Structures are given as C-alpha cells and as structure tokens.
Amino acid sequence: MKVFAIYGFSKSGKTESIERIIYELKRRGYKVGAIKKSYHHDVEYDKKGKDTYRMEQSGADIVGGLSRSRAALFYNYEVKPLDFIKLFNTDYLVIEGRLDIAVPKILSAASKSELEELNDSLVFAITGKISESMEEYKGIPVINALKKTEDLVDLIENKVFPLLPQINCEECGFDCAGMAERILKGEKDIRDCVILQRNRVKIMVGKKPMYLAPFLENMLINIVRGFLSPLKGYEDGQELHIRIEE
Ligand code: SF4
Known part of the structure; x- marks a missing residue:
C-alpha cells in the first residue's frame, strides 16, 4: 500500500x-x-x-x-x-x-x-x-x-512508494525517514530497504527451508504476482500464502 x-x-x-x-x-x-x-x-x-x-x-x-x-x-x-x-x-x-x-x-x-x-x-x-x-x-x-x-x-x-517498515533499524545506513528522503530524490529505491528485501519469499520443502538468491526471489515474485494479478480477488501489495500439497 x-x-x-x-x-x-x-x-x-x-x-x-x-x-x-x-x-x-x-x-x-x-x-x-x-x-x-x-x-x-x-x-x-x-x-x-x-x-x-x-x-x-x-x-x-x-x-x-x-x-x-x-x-x-x-x-x-x-x-x-x-x-x-x-x-x-x-x-x-x-x-x-x-x-x-x-x-x-x-x-x-x-x-x-x-x-x-x-x-x-x-x-x-x-x-x-x-x-x-x-x-x-x-x-x-x-x-x-x-x-x-x-x-x-x-x-x-x-x-509515492509503498510504506517502509518504520522500524528505524538503520540496516540500510539511514533511518526510515533518511531512506524515504533518498527514494524521493531518486538516489535509492524501495528495494534498498533491507527489511523489505529480507525473506520476501519463504519456501519450505517438507520441513526444510529453501533459500533463493535475490534475483531468483524477484523472478519468482514477478511470475507469481503476474499470474495472479488478472484474477478476481487478487490485491497488489498484499502478502500471499501458497501451499502446494503432494
Ligand atoms: S532498512 Fe528499511 S526498515 Fe530499516 S531503517 Fe532502512 S528503510 Fe527503515
């Protein structure tokens, strides 16, 4: 949002x-x-x-x-x-x-x-x-x-960009206001927020977590959101939970 x-x-x-x-x-x-x-x-x-x-x-x-x-x-x-x-x-x-x-x-x-x-x-x-x-x-x-x-x-x-987490962790090198200021100036991007980038995709294979490289994670997000976006009930910016059972 x-x-x-x-x-x-x-x-x-x-x-x-x-x-x-x-x-x-x-x-x-x-x-x-x-x-x-x-x-x-x-x-x-x-x-x-x-x-x-x-x-x-x-x-x-x-x-x-x-x-x-x-x-x-x-x-x-x-x-x-x-x-x-x-x-x-x-x-x-x-x-x-x-x-x-x-x-x-x-x-x-x-x-x-x-x-x-x-x-x-x-x-x-x-x-x-x-x-x-x-x-x-x-x-x-x-x-x-x-x-x-x-x-x-x-x-x-x-x-205007999606809401930053507002936790001021400074893992990006600034507080959230500093990051917001730089995004507005075009010097940074919402993807530079370390917290938003971290764990955007969680995959479990059985009980074991599977980690993806950032570019694969982004690719998967784009594919899944691209697939779902024309469907009724889909809302951009919302967390998605998908479970595939054998
Ligand atoms: S990493 Fe994200 S949550 Fe942490 S201070 Fe920077 S913008 Fe805010």
Missing part, C-alpha cells in the same frame, strides 16, 4: 486539495483510503442515544457498525498510528495531517511564510492557495490541486 500525507495550516486549501486528489485517484481505478488526523482528544462517532454510542458508553473496546453499503469500526482506546494504518487495505492511503511516520508528503500552504515554517525534507509537492502565485519552491513543484489535479496525481503516481 502506498501512503502519503497532506498537511498544512487550516484555511490553506488543504481539504479541497485532498478531495480532488482522492477523486482523481478513484477515477484512475485505485482503491483509496483516507485518514484524518485529529488534534482533539476525542473522535466523535455516533450521535448521543444511538446504538453504537450506547455500546461505546457501555464499555465495549471496539464498536462496529455494519450496513449493506458501509461499515465502520470504532476503537475505544488509543491506537498507534502505524497499527491504524495497517488496518487499511487500499492501493493508496491519504493521511490528512502529520503523523510521526516517514512517508512522502504534500504541503498545503497559503503563503510563503507558511512554506518556510512547515517545509520538511519529505515534501515532494506543494499545493494550496500559494499555488496561485508560485510554480516552484526550492526545487519542489507547486501545483494547484483544483486546477491541475491530473498533474498533481501524475506526480503522486510517480513519487
């Missing part, structure tokens, strides 16, 4: 930009998830007196609402951002706000002073009201998400 964040001060044009981006990603056929980071203590879910509200008030740890066309789960305790993200199962996940995870970011700003205050090394695009008066800032493209949605989504398709 590819994850990116859009952040900026309120009234910078952030929410309208997110709406357009989601709309365009959907138009291109992607399954899209979205998270709103709330800075308030509580997230409101059902109206007072309604069933799910009463279930939550009774002390249920997780409350679910299920109808024919929609479903929702509410956690009645703090969920860590990464654990929450892992609940999503979409091609793209858009996070509104800043979570403490190393993902590519779009900065929404209304003025140059906001850019200066909020810019960080994982920003690959700038949008918001500032895009009325600027086309580039310190080498970062400034794109109006309302007028040039397709250009911005082209850039998202080009830049």
Whole structure:
C-alpha cells in the first residue's frame, strides 16, 4: 500500500486539495483510503442515544457498525498510528495531517511564510492557495490541486512508494525517514530497504527451508504476482500464502 500525507495550516486549501486528489485517484481505478488526523482528544462517532454510542458508553473496546453499503469500526482506546494504518487495505492511503511516520508528503500552504515554517525534507509537492502565485519552491513543484489535479496525481503516481517498515533499524545506513528522503530524490529505491528485501519469499520443502538468491526471489515474485494479478480477488501489495500439497 502506498501512503502519503497532506498537511498544512487550516484555511490553506488543504481539504479541497485532498478531495480532488482522492477523486482523481478513484477515477484512475485505485482503491483509496483516507485518514484524518485529529488534534482533539476525542473522535466523535455516533450521535448521543444511538446504538453504537450506547455500546461505546457501555464499555465495549471496539464498536462496529455494519450496513449493506458501509461499515465502520470504532476503537475505544488509543491506537498507534502505524497499527491504524495497517488496518487499511487500499492501493493508496491519504493521511490528512502529520503523523510521526516517514512517508512522502504534500504541503498545503497559503503563503510563503507558511512554506518556510512547515517545509520538511519529505515534501515532494506543494499545493494550496500559494499555488496561485508560485510554480516552484526550492526545487519542489507547486501545483494547484483544483486546477491541475491530473498533474498533481501524475506526480503522486510517480513519487509515492509503498510504506517502509518504520522500524528505524538503520540496516540500510539511514533511518526510515533518511531512506524515504533518498527514494524521493531518486538516489535509492524501495528495494534498498533491507527489511523489505529480507525473506520476501519463504519456501519450505517438507520441513526444510529453501533459500533463493535475490534475483531468483524477484523472478519468482514477478511470475507469481503476474499470474495472479488478472484474477478476481487478487490485491497488489498484499502478502500471499501458497501451499502446494503432494
Ligand atoms: S532498512 Fe528499511 S526498515 Fe530499516 S531503517 Fe532502512 S528503510 Fe527503515
């Protein structure tokens, strides 16, 4: 799953930009998830007196609402951002706000002073009201998400990569943010994450593990995913388990 964040001060044009981006990603056929980071203590879910509200008030740890066309789960305790993200199962996940995870970011700003205050090394695009008066800032493209949605989504398709493990093991020589920064600059590739590369394929022959050289491992992954991808039920980026019995 590819994850990116859009952040900026309120009234910078952030929410309208997110709406357009989601709309365009959907138009291109992607399954899209979205998270709103709330800075308030509580997230409101059902109206007072309604069933799910009463279930939550009774002390249920997780409350679910299920109808024919929609479903929702509410956690009645703090969920860590990464654990929450892992609940999503979409091609793209858009996070509104800043979570403490190393993902590519779009900065929404209304003025140059906001850019200066909020810019960080994982920003690959700038949008918001500032895009009325600027086309580039310190080498970062400034794109109006309302007028040039397709250009911005082209850039998202080009830049955003699958979520790094976020464990900051530094086996690649950097922490995850350092690696994400280098992937955005084109100096590294997601395959340079040692953890993602390790044990991508596990083969057991009877009870004995069988190890493949990296190029054979990649070849096998490409063959299996290529074979399964046109089939109904297949989802890119998901772990696969195949068991062949004699
Ligand atoms: S090897 Fe992967 S998980 Fe470890 S710090 Fe580098 S990018 Fe992060």
